[in-house]
Amino acid sequence: GAGVSQTPSNKVTEKGKYVELRCDPISGHTALYWYRQSLGQGPEFLIYFQGTGAADDSGLPNDRFFAVRPEGSVSTLKIQRTERGDSAVYLCASSPRRQRGGLYTDTQYFGPGTRLTVL
């Protein structure tokens, strides 16, 4: 079946501009995660959705970052007043959110990412 898709694959913008990054999760997956990966680093958590609500946004670096998932499927990560330090690959992942015997057995499946470059 289709995996997680992200658009655009590349985005170049100027400092101070507003950008939107889109994530389309695997069909039927209720949990959706955004991560940011800087060069030479592992992905770092930004925000997690369970359904339509943001269950944990503790990883968002500041109030310029915001994400929505209005219908519980597609999500958009929004960055206002972009800065050069925002340049990174933004990864989206989804998981089926199965619960077995009290343990959550999430495996997160990742999309190809959006490479954001702020000039």
Place this chain on the structure above:
Amino acid sequence: AQKVTQAQTEISVVEKEDVTLDCVYETRDTTYYLFWYKQPPSGELVFLIRRNSFDEQNEISGRYSWNFQKSTSSFNFTITASQVVDSAVYFCALSEALSGNTPLVFGKGTRLSVIA
């Protein structure tokens, strides 16, 4: 706080050699999951394995094997008879299991280069 350390930044091997990628983790949780992901040059993270903290049995999948040792907080990954297609960055990751909120905590990755 949770932390994953991959001390090997880069490894280079000749094709057909065996190679082990180290992963050491820190967590206060008694129940947690450990993962390995592969990130080839295309950039997409590919899931390889998930292991829960109750299961210390080692696992083998083809040329891949994983050694989970709770006593040393390690979850090492071995590739046997490496191939050029194994060249990628490999990430070890950790998540807690019971809270219902399970973002992954990643290590910084190990870049493996397999030379023909």
